[in-house]
Amino acid sequence: MTVMFVHMRLIGYIFVFLLSAGVLGLTANFAKLFLPHINRDFTIFGLIPPSATIFAFLWITQFSQPMVEVTVHFILSVLWLAMGAWSADVIGYVQCYPLQGQQLTTKGSISAQSYCYQMKVIEALSWTLFVLFTLFFIILVTLTSRAVTYGRYYAWREHVSQLGWFGEFPAYPTEAVYPRAPMYGGYGQPYPMMGGYHVQQMPGHSVMVQPGINGGQPVVTHMPA
Secondary structure: OOHHHHHHHHHHHHHHHHHHHHHHHHHHHHHHHHOOOOOHHHHHHHOHHHHHHHHHHHHHOOOOOHHHHHHHHHHHHHHHHHHHHHHHHHHOOOOOOOOOOEEEEOOEEEEHHHHHHHHHHHHHHHHHHHHHHHHHHHHHHHHHHHHHHOOOOOHHHOOHHHOOOOOOOOOOOOOOOOOOOOOEOOEOOOOOOOOOOOOOOOOOEEEEEEOOHHHOOOEEEEEEO
């Protein structure tokens, strides 16, 4: 496990979780005020992206593989893109502070200015979450592709915590997806040679290359054949 990547991933996910919870609270309030007759389509759709985000985060904690997370990030980024665009279409370039009057609801009315401010917050958070999920997608694809070039040929199927952050090497492989090499003289090579590194083999010895702890330098060991 690489500590830096795990910490950065946790910070990013907590931030997104809090923003999604804020949007869900606002849209749930709109659902209480407007459904089933006023702003029906937008109000119903507004509940989907934050709910899907919270559910997806609970799900990927059980299935934390890069191939799963990039798929989830792509789907959620599309949902938040649609949410941001629809919010902008509803509220547009309206200036909230000079608004007067009331916004009708199914149970009476609320201040038009208050409704405008809440819509502006939803729009801003939706665009922010779209940008964050796009960055998550790009970063995860970049780190996983880099791990593959280092010899982690099954990186897309490993646990995501095995990825190294920028400037780090991937963690030592502990996944069962890696085939085990045959044993020779009691020694085997449990991990493929990391791409980009060339080691001069000593006569009469075999070379074993292992990644360093927490993304450090790889460890090269010459073993008597």
